[in-house]
Amino acid sequence: MAQGDEREIAAAPTATTLAALIDAAKVDKCTHCGFCLPTCPTYDQLGLEMDSPRGRIYLIRSVLEGRTQPDEQFRRHMYRCLECRACETACPSGVPYAAVMEQARAVYERTGARARWQRWLMRLAFEGLLPRPRRLRVMFRLLWLYQRLRLDDALRATRLDKALGRMGAMANLLPRIPHPKLQDDLLEVTPAVGERRYRVGFVSGCVMKPMFADVNLATVRVLTQNGCEVVTPSAQTCCGALQIHGGARDTAEALATKNIDLFLGEDLDAIVINSAGCGAALKEYGELFPHDPLRRERAEEFGAKTRDITEWLDEIGVTPPTHAIDRRVTYDDPCHLLHGQGIGAQPRALLRAIPGVEYVEMPEADWCCGSAGIYNVVQPELAAGILERKMPHVASTEADIVATANPGCLLQLRAGVRDAGLSMRVMHVVELLDWAYTGVEPYSTRADA
Ligand code: SF4
Numbered sequence: 287m288a289q290g291d292e293r294e295i296a297a298a299p300t301a302t303t304l305a306a307l308i309d310a311a312k313v314d315k316c317t318h319c320g321f322c323l324p325t326c327p328t329y330d331q332l333g334l335e336m337d338s339p340r341g342r343i344y345l346i347r348s349v350l351e352g353r354t355q356p357d358e359q360f361r362r363h364m365y366r367c368l369e370c371r372a373c374e375t376a377c378p379s380g381v382p383y384a385a386v387m388e389q390a391r392a393v394y395e396r397t398g399a400r401a402r403w404q405r406w407l408m409r410l411a412f413e414g415l416l417p418r419p420r421r422l423r424v425m426f427r428l429l430w431l432y433q434r435l436r437l438d439d440a441l442r443a444t445r446l447d448k449a450l451g452r453m454g455a456m457a458n459l460l461p462r463i464p465h466p467k468l469q470d471d472l473l474e475v476t477p478a479v480g481e482r483r484y485r486v487g488f489v490s491g492c493v494m495k496p497m498f499a500d501v502n503l504a505t506v507r508v509l510t511q512n513g514c515e516v517v518t519p520s521a522q523t524c525c526g527a528l529q530i531h532g533g534a535r536d537t538a539e540a541l542a543t544k545n546i547d548l549f550l551g552e553d554l555d556a557i558v559i560n561s562a563g564c565g566a567a568l569k570e571y572g573e574l575f576p577h578d579p580l581r582r583e584r585a586e587e588f589g590a591k592t593r594d595i596t597e598w599l600d601e602i603g604v605t606p607p608t609h610a611i612d613r614r615v616t617y618d619d620p621c622h623l624l625h626g627q628g629i630g631a632q633p634r635a636l637l638r639a640i641p642g643v644e645y646v647e648m649p650e651a652d653w654c655c656g657s658a659g660i661y662n663v664v665q666p667e668l669a670a671g672i673l674e675r676k677m678p679h680v681a682s683t684e685a686d687i688v689a690t691a692n693p694g695c696l697l698q699l700r701a702g703v704r705d706a707g708l709s710m711r712v713m714h715v716v717e718l719l720d721w722a723y724t725g726v727e728p729y730s731t732r733a734d735a
């Protein structure tokens with residue numbers, strides 16, 4: 287969109303500019319039946335129609351029809367949504383709710399109504415940090431040092447974390463940061479163990495790379511164990527998922543274009559990712575280019591090749607692991623895997639295939655944990671309420687290990703387990719599989735880590 291168009295939207299959204307941003311046909315699919323309401327965590331927490339999927343769609347339609355402005359009230363209801371997509375699963379009319387929500391947020395962001403300092407912060411995060419691996423590296427090196435010096439323990443012991451508000455909450459969510467050098471072990475090309483059956487690309491993620499370097503390495507090891515040569519292009523960039531959720535579509539388009547060109551330039555059988563939230567965004571890259579058929583076609587080709595790691599392993603059939611893990615294990619569905627990609631059976635099947643594992647189903651495993659990207663940072667009270675509903679179900683499983691498949695869920699569930707005083711460990715499904723292949727316990731959640 288040209289700069290002139292943006293100024294026009296900033297002054298007053300017109301029917302033409304809104305129509306370019308919001309796909310009215312998607313909004314019009316909603317019949318207001320209300321089947322989605324009982325599945326919505328924010329409606330459950332707040333009991334307000336405008337914080338339900340139906341209410342939000344009603345608001346978006348009002349803006350489209352010019353009866354309401356995309357003002358502060360609009361922003362509040364749009365951003366209270368977790369984008370967990372449970373409503374999409376429940377909807378009998380097939381409303382593509384997440385796509386509608388992302389378009390609605392982009393409309394708000396283009397009004398220019400957001401405070402200047404907030405815009406500056408979002409720009410810093412979306413453009414100045416997430417797509418900049420060197421800056422992320424420096425930041426995570428400092429965080430690693432902060433943990434090595436036990437400043438995190440001191441922060442909690444002195445209750446300074448409470449006084450620091452959101453900053454303190456963010457500090458408390460941090461996992462044990464792996465040694466900064468560990469991310470260098472991720473090679474551009476890692477050969478398959480034994481005969482090569484597939485050649486796959488690996489999307490290593492922006493924050494995932496320094497924060498969960500150990501999970502990334504476990505992913506590559508498990509892939510190679512299953513006959514995959516793994517290509518991890520070092521020039522890849524942030525997938526743009528957080529930018530899409532935050533209404534920064536122009537930035538997301540640029541990031542998507544770079545990743546599409548890079549990965550489609552390789553001869554790959556699949557593009558594999560271990561983060562459910564990012565995976566959902568990659569599969570839906572086509573949505574970013576509604577008015578550009580050529581770029582849309584390439585984005586859809588990229589999306590069609592993308593697989594969550596659990597989906598891919600289930601599809602190709604895994605080599606049976608040899609080391610027994612004699613633990614009681616449960617699984618919590620990441621919303622962007624279950625509701626966003628329809629993947630629930632595959633991770634469970636992989637866990638059940640591990641010798642020694644006693645698998646136990648968690649009640650309400652399909653209910654959001656409150657993580658939702660950075661939701662637990664920007665909406666801490668609501669996120670805490672949602673986690674509060676989840677934790678008794680986690681505890682009721684009496685599991686030794688809670689498995690999940692998304693970095694945000696790992697952080698949120700670890701915080702929940704810690705705050706509830708439970709002795710469970712929370713880890714990615716692929717870490718358990720790696721353990722079962724190598725016999726080496728994942729380091730990050732070991733008591734001696
Ligand atoms: S995405 Fe989740 S939080 Fe948002 S309206 Fe749908 S069910 Fe509610």
Ligand code: SF4
Nearest residue numbers: 316317319320322377
């Ligand atoms: S989003 Fe779907 S389930 Fe919810 S009210 Fe609209 S049509 Fe009904």
